[in-house]
Amino acid sequence: MLLAQAPAGIPVLTRGDDVAAVIAPALASLEWPDGSRGLAAGDVVVVSSKIVSKAEGRMIAARDREEAITSQTVREVARRERVDGTVLRIVENPLGLVMAAAGVDASNTPPGTVLLLPEDPDASARRIRRGLHARFGVRPGVLVTDTSGRPWRRGVADIAIGAAGVRVLEDLRGGADSYGRTLTSTVMASADEVAAAAELVKGKAAGLPVAVVRGVTRLVTEDDGPGARSLVRPPEEDLFRHGSG
Amino acid sequence: MLLAQAPAGIPVLTRGDDVAAVIAPALASLEWPDGSRGLAAGDVVVVSSKIVSKAEGRMIAARDREEAITSQTVREVARRERVDGTVLRIVENPLGLVMAAAGVDASNTPPGTVLLLPEDPDASARRIRRGLHARFGVRPGVLVTDTSGRPWRRGVADIAIGAAGVRVLEDLRGGADSYGRTLTSTVMASADEVAAAAELVKGKAAGLPVAVVRGVTRLVTEDDGPGARSLVRPPEEDLFRHGSG
Numbered sequence: 001m002l003l004a005q006a007p008a009g010i011p012v013l014t015r016g017d018d019v020a021a022v023i024a025p026a027l028a029s030l031e032w033p034d035g036s037r038g039l040a041a042g043d044v045v046v047v048s049s050k051i052v053s054k055a056e057g058r059m060i061a062a063r064d065r066e067e068a069i070t071s072q073t074v075r076e077v078a079r080r081e082r083v084d085g086t087v088l089r090i091v092e093n094p095l096g097l098v099m100a101a102a103g104v105d106a107s108n109t110p111p112g113t114v115l116l117l118p119e120d121p122d123a124s125a126r127r128i129r130r131g132l133h134a135r136f137g138v139r140p141g142v143l144v145t146d147t148s149g150r151p152w153r154r155g156v157a158d159i160a161i162g163a164a165g166v167r168v169l170e171d172l173r174g175g176a177d178s179y180g181r182t183l184t185s186t187v188m189a190s191a192d193e194v195a196a197a198a199e200l201v202k203g204k205a206a207g208l209p210v211a212v213v214r215g216v217t218r219l220v221t222e223d224d225g226p227g228a229r230s231l232v233r234p235p236e237e238d239l240f241r242h243g244s245g
Numbered sequence: 246m247l248l249a250q251a252p253a254g255i256p257v258l259t260r261g262d263d264v265a266a267v268i269a270p271a272l273a274s275l276e277w278p279d280g281s282r283g284l285a286a287g288d289v290v291v292v293s294s295k296i297v298s299k300a301e302g303r304m305i306a307a308r309d310r311e312e313a314i315t316s317q318t319v320r321e322v323a324r325r326e327r328v329d330g331t332v333l334r335i336v337e338n339p340l341g342l343v344m345a346a347a348g349v350d351a352s353n354t355p356p357g358t359v360l361l362l363p364e365d366p367d368a369s370a371r372r373i374r375r376g377l378h379a380r381f382g383v384r385p386g387v388l389v390t391d392t393s394g395r396p397w398r399r400g401v402a403d404i405a406i407g408a409a410g411v412r413v414l415e416d417l418r419g420g421a422d423s424y425g426r427t428l429t430s431t432v433m434a435s436a437d438e439v440a441a442a443a444e445l446v447k448g449k450a451a452g453l454p455v456a457v458v459r460g461v462t463r464l465v466t467e468d469d470g471p472g473a474r475s476l477v478r479p480p481e482e483d484l485f486r487h488g489s490g
Contacts, residue, residue: 001278002446004247004460012423033246033278078484090484098397107431108422147431151396151485152343153404154478155414155434157441169400177353178257178452186352186392189400190445196402197442200435200461201247207423215249216445233399239323239335240396240485 002215005030006201006208015057019047019124020131022055023210027132030212042217044141045132046198048209049117049161050108052124052144058116065104065114072102072116077241090149092241095121096232097161099148108207117146121162122227129164129224140212141166141220143228145195151240158199160191163228167191167219190219191228247460250275251446251453260302264292264369265376267300268455272377275457287462289386290377291443293454294362294406295353297369297389303361310349310359317347317361322486335394337486340366341477342406344393353452362391366407367472374409374469385457386411386465388473390440396485403444405436408473412436412464434476435464 007026013019027045028038039045053059060068075092082088093102095117103117118124121144129142144162160168168191172183198211235241252271258264272290273283284290298304305313320337327333338347340362348362363369366389374387389407394400405413413436417428443456480486 002247002249002442004442080484107426107428108424110424111426147433150434152478152483153434153437154476155432155437157434157437159398179353179355181352181356183352187400188392188444189395189398189402192398192400192402193441193445196438197247197249197445199433200438200442231399233397238397239325 002197002213003032004197004201004211004213006198006203006206006211008208010051010208010210013051013054015055015059017055018131019052019055020128020135023047024132024135026210027136027212032214039132039136039138039140039212040214041138041140042214042220043138044143044166044194044213044216044220045128046143046145046195046202046211046213047128048202049121049144049146050105050115051209052118052121052128052162053115056118056124058118059109059113060116062106062112062114065106068114068116069102069104072104075241093117095161096229097148098241099146103146118144118162122164122229125162125164125227126224139165139222143191143195143198145198147199158195160195160228160231163191164224165221166194166225167221168225168228168231170219189231190216191231194219247442247458248277249442249446249456249458251443251448251451251456253453255296255453255455258296258299260300260304262300263376264297264300265373265380268292269377269380271455272381272457277459284377284381284383284385284457285459286383286385287459287465288383289388289411289439289458289461289465290373291388291390291440291447291456291458292373293447294366294389294391295350295360296454297363297366297373297407298360301363301369303363304354304358305361307351307357307359310351313359313361314347314349317349320486338362340406341474342393343486344391348391363389363407367409367474370407370409370472371469384410384467388436388440388443390443392444403440405440405473405476408436409469410466411439411470412466413470413473413476415464435461436473436476439464
């Protein structure tokens, strides 16, 4: 069974905060149906990139937003003029992520400011994992997530942009289907699915930036692993990364 | 708290089966941490499109696969030659879904056959919902899901292609962020997130085609609603639906 819940009581983070230290008390207070509390081996701790960015001092003045988007643009993939005359730019950022406004975000930030994504979310995830290990004695998987639009689909969904100790891609190739035939092409983006599951209990409006997902032990690894960077499809494999590089 | 689990014991479906009737005994046997069994109000039952297609007789001979893909193609969005010389076509199908091979699938089907997607997955979801309501006395949300690739991201993830009684898009606009500012642009694709959460416990290799997601009662509606069709971004809003229509 998969279980996911988001603890209340996580304070607003500011520059210089140790994310693991700030979120640990709330995680420790979580109660599970079997009567246990806190974190257990095999859990995945899912952290919104927003609080990681705040802790890492990635806040800038809103008046510098367009300049920031430009600085975070490796390649413009598409653009569209909005009804109000402003331009929506969908760009590839230095992390290889293709996102509206390069992932530069203005919600849940103090007025007059916007947030850049963490500079290296995989490193952020590893740091949080180390901190949680020191406090809880178990090594949970850690995901750093952000909310992203998708071509062809309405609405946004959470994806993993940083990972430590999580098998982000679950390779079913070589396994068998229910007819005994070898599955030849299925690689699940499991970390993105965990990010999505976690979003259902976190939620922007609820102000709950962290969730714990239990029951996906198969995805949690001893090593930190290659991180969420390996979820980025390299441009040469990608049919939808047009634009000027 | 969100909980998700996939019951064992669902037999292989064949043409003419009533999906709700076939899956009901397995759903009834589910045990929940609070000691309850079966379905409760507010649950979402997530059903792989594959078993719906089988029940609806959407199986065709594999030799007709390319012809089937062509017949399911409203618009070719991209194509690429594989290393083995075959061509991968990413196309918009009659449901508005943009998918590799138009969603025509060869895994978990009897040898020599491939499966088309259900002709109207929203209607399938409504039918399953009615059947579950008749058997359980509660009206769960129902999603019909399929596995899909994504531009820019490696790996595949499950999405909702049919829905009944589920708020597929969760509109946070008008709500407030933690600084009290009105959220102006966030519409979550919640049905896709529920589909992803369910996939983590279902799984192709495990042969578990149905999951129940509990704890997202806010997404379950009395009415069947507009269905998953409303998750399809209309071509005129879409920056990534090139190709010939």
